[in-house]
Amino acid sequence: MDPVLTVRGLTRRFGGVVAVSDVDLDIAPGERRAVLGPNGAGKSTLFNLIAGADHPTSGSIEVFGRDVTHLGARRRTRMGLSRTFQTSRLLTGLTVADNLYLAAIGVDGGRFRLVRTGRDAAARERARTTAASVGMTDRLDTLAGDLSHGEQRQLEIGLALIAEPRLLLLDEPAAGLSRAERQLLTQLLLSLDRDVTLLLIEHDMDVALTVAERVTMMHDGVVIVDGTPAEIRADQRVHDLYLGRAHV
Numbered sequence: 001m002d003p004v005l006t007v008r009g010l011t012r013r014f015g016g017v018v019a020v021s022d023v024d025l026d027i028a029p030g031e032r033r034a035v036l037g038p039n040g041a042g043k044s045t046l047f048n049l050i051a052g053a054d055h056p057t058s059g060s061i062e063v064f065g066r067d068v069t070h071l072g073a074r075r076r077t078r079m080g081l082s083r084t085f086q087t088s089r090l091l092t093g094l095t096v097a098d099n100l101y102l103a104a105i106g107v108d109g110g111r112f113r114l115v116r117t118g119r120d121a122a123a124r125e126r127a128r129t130t131a132a133s134v135g136m137t138d139r140l141d142t143l144a145g146d147l148s149h150g151e152q153r154q155l156e157i158g159l160a161l162i163a164e165p166r167l168l169l170l171d172e173p174a175a176g177l178s179r180a181e182r183q184l185l186t187q188l189l190l191s192l193d194r195d196v197t198l199l200l201i202e203h204d205m206d207v208a209l210t211v212a213e214r215v216t217m218m219h220d221g222v223v224i225v226d227g228t229p230a231e232i233r234a235d236q237r238v239h240d241l242y243l244g245r246a247h248v
């Protein structure tokens with residue numbers, strides 16, 4: 001099967017800083033991949049380049065076999081790429097159902113066709129099925145602002161899933177969550193349909209190594225190890241750079 005994502009020689013410079021340096025990445029359909037690395041490794045820059053929020057100095061990005069290097073974020077979204085954000089985009093004064101409903105009616109008609117007469121009902125139904133897929137059926141009538149931090153993260157993932165993406169980019173999904181919330185998040189990510197390929201940028205080793213089948217470890221903009229969670233755990237360079245520190 002063709003890769004979902006192919007990155008070649010990707011480089012992003014900011015003045016004299018090479019935030020991402022000659023990175024190659026191949027992600028297969030249905031794969032769960034994590035990108036790990038200490039502060040300043042280049043994870044966020046790589047994420048933004050793949051999402052289309054930023055553009056590389058050199059190199060190329062293909063999504064679903066199509067060169068998107070020079071396409072903006074919206075075009076990539078329409079192709080089936082979706083992302084979460086580190087800062088919450090929830091409408092805290094609205095219920096879970098309404099947050100999902102508004103996202104559903106906002107989805108581009110090309111990918112999620114809602115015939116005019118049934119538009120409202122279809123969007124409501126889509127909100128309900130998405131809530132179920134992120135384990136929030138019993139919270140549909142709760143205001144987003146009244147959700148726990150972990151539930152808000154669940155809802156954000158739901159919003160990213162509403163357009164039925166084929167590639168979901170998760171930007172540090174475990175950031176700021178308690179241990180119990182991280183475990184729930186891990187379960188949620190493990191439960192997602194394999195029709196969606198996952199790429200997560202993550203600081204939290206436990207979440208990344210449990211959810212991902214393959215981990216790409218970055219340092220100073222460069223990929224230093226690419227392997228299975230077992231290989232990552234056993235790698236001396238990872239220990240030196242990452243595991244040896246209190247919390248990087």
Ligand SMILES: Nc1ncnc2c1ncn2[C@@H]1O[C@H](COP(=O)(O)OP(=O)(O)OP(=O)(O)O)[C@@H](O)[C@H]1O
Nearest residue numbers: 014017018019037038039040041042043044045046
């Ligand atoms: N807009 C920018 N302008 C200048 N330098 C930048 C910019 N964005 C990132 N950098 C630099 O690029 C390098 C990589 O940063 P990046 O944020 O991608 O790392 P990261 O692995 O995501 O780190 P963190 O875990 O702290 O978010 C750092 O040296 C950072 O200072």
